[in-house]
Amino acid sequence: MDSDVVLVIVVATALAFDFTNGFHDTANVVATVISTRALPPRVAVGLAAILNFAGAFISLAVAATVAKGIVEADLITPTIVFAGLIGAITWNLTTWYFGLPSSSSHALIGGVVGSALVAEGTAAINGDGLLSKVMVPALVAPLLAFVIAGTAIVIAYRITGRMRPGNVNRGYRLGQMLSGGMLALSHGTNDAQKTMGIITLALIAHGDIAADNFHVPFWVVASSATAIALGTYVGGWRIIRTLGTRIIKMDAAQGFAAQSSGAAVILASSHFGYPLSTTHTISGAVMGAGAAKRLSAVRWGVAGNIVAAWILTLPAAGAIGAACYGLTRIFGTGALGPLVVSVLALGLVAALFGKRLRHATPPPPPPPLPVAEVER
Amino acid sequence: MTVLATIVDTSALLKVVVYSLAAVVGVTVAVSLAILGATRFADMRADERPLEATAFAILTALALAASIGSAALGVAVMLSK
Numbered sequence: 001m002d003s004d005v006v007l008v009i010v011v012a013t014a015l016a017f018d019f020t021n022g023f024h025d026t027a028n029v030v031a032t033v034i035s036t037r038a039l040p041p042r043v044a045v046g047l048a049a050i051l052n053f054a055g056a057f058i059s060l061a062v063a064a065t066v067a068k069g070i071v072e073a074d075l076i077t078p079t080i081v082f083a084g085l086i087g088a089i090t091w092n093l094t095t096w097y098f099g100l101p102s103s104s105s106h107a108l109i110g111g112v113v114g115s116a117l118v119a120e121g122t123a124a125i126n127g128d129g130l131l132s133k134v135m136v137p138a139l140v141a142p143l144l145a146f147v148i149a150g151t152a153i154v155i156a157y158r159i160t161g162r163m164r165p166g167n168v169n170r171g172y173r174l175g176q177m178l179s180g181g182m183l184a185l186s187h188g189t190n191d192a193q194k195t196m197g198i199i200t201l202a203l204i205a206h207g208d209i210a211a212d213n214f215h216v217p218f219w220v221v222a223s224s225a226t227a228i229a230l231g232t233y234v235g236g237w238r239i240i241r242t243l244g245t246r247i248i249k250m251d252a253a254q255g256f257a258a259q260s261s262g263a264a265v266i267l268a269s270s271h272f273g274y275p276l277s278t279t280h281t282i283s284g285a286v287m288g289a290g291a292a293k294r295l296s297a298v299r300w301g302v303a304g305n306i307v308a309a310w311i312l313t314l315p316a317a318g319a320i321g322a323a324c325y326g327l328t329r330i331f332g333t334g335a336l337g338p339l340v341v342s343v344l345a346l347g348l349v350a351a352l353f354g355k356r357l358r359h360a361t362p363p364p365p366p367p368p369l370p371v372a373e374v375e376r
Numbered sequence: 377m378t379v380l381a382t383i384v385d386t387s388a389l390l391k392v393v394v395y396s397l398a399a400v401v402g403v404t405v406a407v408s409l410a411i412l413g414a415t416r417f418a419d420m421r422a423d424e425r426p427l428e429a430t431a432f433a434i435l436t437a438l439a440l441a442a443s444i445g446s447a448a449l450g451v452a453v454m455l456s457k
Contacts, residue, residue: 140389151401155405159411163412182447256407260403
């Protein structure tokens with residue numbers, strides 16, 4: 001009975017994480033579209049939500065990696081998964097509060113690895129999987145997106161550079177609808193699958209699915225898709241502002257290049273089962289599109305803050321996940337620990353939202369015309 | 377370094393690099409050519425040069441088809457796994 005209660009709490013917490021993932025990562029998908037005025041903010045967010053939902057149904061390779069490739073599924077208990085999720089949510093909300101686009105994916109993986117490490121020791125961690133499926137792609141993806149976006153913008157300027165800016169901007173804004181759609185789809189594909197993987201891991205730990213007969217039940221796919229789509233729709237305006245206007249001032253061609261590069265890297269990585277950080281990838285692409293035009297176009301100070309959040313995410317979420325597991329175990333191995341920690345987590349969420357609401361600013365108006373566009 | 381190469385699936389990583397680069401370069405060229413074609417088409421039509429205008433209209437149509445086709449191909453590849 002106790003284990004059933006814990007499983008229900010884990011599933012609810014995982015879906016809550018998925019919601020915060022969509023909420024937190026809205027910026028990745030819509031910032032460039034809004035920054036270049038290709039779409040109005042509400043339309044961009046609505047479209048992103050729909051395509052995130054659709055994207056979640058495309059593939060299950062990443063879910064398999066999260067469920068089987070990073071921790072030893074046989075040694076994991078639902079309580080370990082729960083503590084990892086709380087670690088990830090706490091870190092996600094903290095970085096959201098400070099307007100930093102850190103990685104929800106790395107928060108999730110860090111949280112689960114941290115709690116598994118405290119609970120079962122190093123035997124519970126698949127070090128090779130963690131290195132090859134998480135750490136190396138974490139380094140490669142943003143650099144790759146940076147280089148590809150830089151290449152794309154050079155090609156775009158080479159072909160259309162001598163034409164009237166008005167026509168060019170209108171054309172790339174139309175192109176951004178295609179590339180932005182692909183980015184939203186790729187985001188749903190990669191990020192929703194992480195939650196599917198975590199819920200499936202909990203189902204394996206609970207004994208509902210055999211570890212050697214991995215499959216993701218349809219209700220897990222559908223509920224994860226819905227949660228990420230809802231989170232995306234509700235959106236995160238603070239992060240939209242950070243990513244959309246504070247890293248670089250973009251023109252439509254740069255927005256198109258950044259979105260296309262982000263979408264291509266995420267889709268290709270999803271195909272091979274890499275649980276990539278969509279935040280890292282699109283941030284790298286945005287910087288690449290800016291740096292290829294002019295190195296000083298990138299606000300490196302803001303970019304540096306984002307990099308610092310990236311570096312901190314895995315260990316910080318891991319530490320919080322480990323602490324949550326310790327706290328949960330104070331109340332024994334039953335359902336009481338997860339219940340108490342859930343209540344504490346809800347209190348933290350309410351406090352953070354309350355504080356944000358007290359200092360609330362209205363959603364930002366559409367950003368001013370990008371500098372590069374005015375100059376042209 | 378050798379150990380890292382053994383653990384990491386370099387072949388899959390390399391495929392991610394090649395596929396992403398090829399897709400983005402292809403789509404960027406296609407969309408940019410569509411913009412170029414559409415703009416030149418309008419210019420040529422205004423200058424009453426129908427032959428050149430037709431050529432640029434064809435270029436625009438082909439480039440648009442390539443842009444949308446490549447996006448559809450990307451989704452189809454994802455669905456095939």
